[in-house]
Amino acid sequence: MKVLVVDDEADHRHYLADVITESGHEVSQAADGHEALRVLTNTAINVLITDLMMPGMDGFELLRTLGSEGRLPPAIVMTAFGSLEKALSTIHDLGGYWYLEKPIDVTALNILLARAGAQSRLAEQNEELRRDLALRGVMGSMVGNSAPMVHVFDIIRQVAPTSASVLVTGESGTGKELVARALHENSRRSAGPFIALNCAAIPEALIESELFGHEKGAFTGAVERRIGAIESAKGGTLFLDELAEMPMPMQAKLLRFLEDFQFRRLGSRQEAKADVRIVAATNHDPLKAIADSKLREDLYYRVNVFHIQLPPLRERMTDIPLIVEAMIHSLNRKHETRVTHASPDFLASLQERAWEGNIRELRNVVERAVILAGEGAIRPAHIPFGVAPRAVPIDPAGTPVAQVAASAALGDVLPIRVGLTVGQAEKVLIEATLAHVGMNKTRAAAMLEISTRTLHTRLREYGLAPGDDREDESAA
Numbered sequence: 001m002k003v004l005v006v007d008d009e010a011d012h013r014h015y016l017a018d019v020i021t022e023s024g025h026e027v028s029q030a031a032d033g034h035e036a037l038r039v040l041t042n043t044a045i046n047v048l049i050t051d052l053m054m055p056g057m058d059g060f061e062l063l064r065t066l067g068s069e070g071r072l073p074p075a076i077v078m079t080a081f082g083s084l085e086k087a088l089s090t091i092h093d094l095g096g097y098w099y100l101e102k103p104i105d106v107t108a109l110n111i112l113l114a115r116a117g118a119q120s121r122l123a124e125q126n127e128e129l130r131r132d133l134a135l136r137g138v139m140g141s142m143v144g145n146s147a148p149m150v151h152v153f154d155i156i157r158q159v160a161p162t163s164a165s166v167l168v169t170g171e172s173g174t175g176k177e178l179v180a181r182a183l184h185e186n187s188r189r190s191a192g193p194f195i196a197l198n199c200a201a202i203p204e205a206l207i208e209s210e211l212f213g214h215e216k217g218a219f220t221g222a223v224e225r226r227i228g229a230i231e232s233a234k235g236g237t238l239f240l241d242e243l244a245e246m247p248m249p250m251q252a253k254l255l256r257f258l259e260d261f262q263f264r265r266l267g268s269r270q271e272a273k274a275d276v277r278i279v280a281a282t283n284h285d286p287l288k289a290i291a292d293s294k295l296r297e298d299l300y301y302r303v304n305v306f307h308i309q310l311p312p313l314r315e316r317m318t319d320i321p322l323i324v325e326a327m328i329h330s331l332n333r334k335h336e337t338r339v340t341h342a343s344p345d346f347l348a349s350l351q352e353r354a355w356e357g358n359i360r361e362l363r364n365v366v367e368r369a370v371i372l373a374g375e376g377a378i379r380p381a382h383i384p385f386g387v388a389p390r391a392v393p394i395d396p397a398g399t400p401v402a403q404v405a406a407s408a409a410l411g412d413v414l415p416i417r418v419g420l421t422v423g424q425a426e427k428v429l430i431e432a433t434l435a436h437v438g439m440n441k442t443r444a445a446a447m448l449e450i451s452t453r454t455l456h457t458r459l460r461e462y463g464l465a466p467g468d469d470r471e472d473e474s475a476a
Contacts, residue, residue: 001117002043004028006036006050006062007078012102016049019106023113033057037065046120047113048075068235068275069163071188074116074123076109078102142178143326144319148311152179155308160186165258165303167243168281170310173360176281177239179308183279184237192236197229200245207250209266212257218267230263234274243280243303244289251296258302278303313355313362321347323359324366328378331370338375342366349380372447381436381447427462430455434464 003025007013010031017027028043030036034057036050048066052059059077066072077099098112142149159166160183168176177196184194202210209218213228229238240246246254257263258278262271280303282289289295313320324342332339346369355361369382430448437443445455458464 001046001113001120002026002028003047003049003113004030004036004039004043004045006030006033006048006054006059008032008051008054008056016104016109019109020049020113023110025113033059033062033065036062040066040071045073047116048073049078050075051078069188074119076100076112076116078104142175142182143322144316145322146311146316146319148316149319152308152310155306156182156186159183159306159308161188163189163277164305165278165280166306166308167286167300167304168279168308168310169286170281170283171312171358172283173358174310174312175359176283176310177241179310180237180239180279180281184239184277187237187277189236189277193233194237194239195229195233196239196241198241200242204247204250207247208253211250211254212263213265215265215267218265222267225265228263228265230257230274230276231265231272233276235276237277237279240278240280240303242282243299244282244284244286244295248293248296251299255296255299255302258299313358317351320350320362323362324350327363327366328370331367335367335371337370337373339370339373339378340375341377343377343379346377346379346383349383372443423462426458427464430458430462431464 003020005013005016005020005027006029007016008031013029013031017029020027028039028045030039032054033050036048037057039045040048050059050062057065063072063075063077075098079099079101098115100108100112142153144150144152156179166180166183168179170176180196181194184190197210199207209222209226209228211228211230213226213231214222216222216224240254243251260273261275262273264271282295284294286295286300286304290297290300321342324347328339328342331337350362350365357364365383366378369378372382373379430444433444433447434441437447441452441455441459445452448455450458
C-alpha cells in the first residue's frame with residue numbers, strides 16, 4: 001500500500017515515514033499541500049495522512065482541493081492537542097475519514113492505516129467491477145453490447161475520470177440522462193450530488209433563479225433564500241437537459257459562469273464559486289440549433305469538450321434482449337410481479353418495430369406487458385394492442401370473419417382482411433383476445449384497455465356473449 005505523509009515538521013514527518021515503512025508500506029512525503037498535490041499528480045496513493053496547520057497550502061485547503069477534483073483518497077487527519085473540534089469538522093465537511101491526535105500513537109496509527117487500506121481496496125474493486133460490467137454490456141443503468149453502444153461506453157470510460165464538460169446528443173428517449181449519470185457514477189465526483197435540470201420545462205421568468213438561486217426579497221414572491229441547481233451540484237455533476245431550449249440571455253449568463261465557475265444569486269451583490277462538472281444534452285442537431293439562433297455558438301464550443309452521440313434504438317436492435325431482461329428485473333421490483341423472462345417470439349416482435357420513441361417507448365411497452373403477464377414469461381399477446389398488432393393483408397376473398405379470428409396467430413401478427421368494416425375488425429380482435437385469455441373477460445378487457453362493462457356490451461352487440469354471464473373465477 002502506498003501512503004503519503006504531509007507535515008511541515010520534518011522530524012515528525014520522517015518519524016511517521018519510518019514507522020509506516022516498518023509496517024510494510026511504501027511511503028512518500030510532502031512538506032505542505034502544494035508539494036502533496038505534485039506527488040499525487042505523479043504517484044498513485046492509497047492513503048493520505050495530513051496535518052491540518054501548515055504554511056503555504058494547509059491541510060484544510062489540500063483536502064478541499066482534492067475533494068473538488070474528485071481524487072481524494074482515504075485520508076487520516078492529524079491534529080494537535082486541543083484542536084479536536086477542527087479535526088471533526090474537517091472530517092465531516094472536507095471528506096476526511098479519521099483523525100489522530102498528536103503525539104501519534106503507533107498502535108492507533110496502524111489500526112487506522114489498515115482501515116484506510118481496506119477502504120482504498122474496496123474503491124479499487126468497485127472500479128474494476130464497473131469496468132467489467134461495461135465490458136459485458138452494462139454501464140450504470142445502460143445496457144447494450146452492440147457496436148454503437150460499445151463505442152459510447154468506451155467514451156464514457158475515457159471521459160468520466162476527468163472534469164471536462166460533455167455534450168450528449170440523440171433523439172428523444174434514447175437515454176441521454178442515463179449517460180450523464182454514468183459519467184457521474186464513474187467519476188471521482190460520484191460521492192457528490194447529481195442534479196438534473198430540464199431547461200425546456202422551466203418558464204423563462206424562473207430559469208435564472210432555478211439555475212443560480214436567489215436571495216430573500218430578490219423579486220415578488222421570493223420569501224426566502226433559494227439555493228439554485230449550480231450551488232446544489234457543488235462538488236458533483238450538473239446535468240442540463242435540452243440546452244438548446246434555454247433562453248438566449250440565460251445562455252450568455254451560463255457561459256459567463258463556465259469561464260471561472262463564479263456566480264451570483266439573484267438579489268445578491270456577492271460572487272460565490274461552485275466547482276461543478278457540466279453535462280449538457282439536446283435532441284436537436286447542435287449546428288442546426290446554432291444556425292436557427294436557438295443555441296449560442298460560443299456556449300456550444302464551451303460545453304462540447306467531449307461529444308457523445310447516442311444511437312437511436314432502431315440502430316441497435318440486437319441490444320433489445322439485454323435491455324428487456326434488465327427492464328424485467330427492475331419492473332418486477334416496482335410492481336411486485338414474478339415475470340421470469342421474455343419469450344423468443346416476444347423479443348422477435350419487438351425487434352420488428354421502428355421505436356420512434358426509442359428506449360422510453362420500449363420501456364412503456366415492456367412495463368405494460370409485465371403487468372399483464374404477472375408471472376412466468378411475457379409473450380406477444382401481452383404487448384399492448386395500441387402498439388403490438390400489425391394488420392397484414394390477406395386474400396380479399398379470404399375466410400369469413402369468425403374463421404379469421406379462430407385461426408389468428410394470437411401473438412405478434414393478427415390477420416385482418418382488407419375491406420372489413422371497423423366493427424368487423426373489432427369483433428375479430430375481441431374474439432382473438434378472449435380466446436387467448438381462456439375467455440377471462442376481466443383480463444381481456446384489461447388487454448383491450450376498455451372496461452368490462454364495455455366488453456360485455458360489445459359481446460352482446462356482436463352476438464358473442466357466452467351462454468352464462470358469470471364473473472371470471474380466475475380473476476377472483
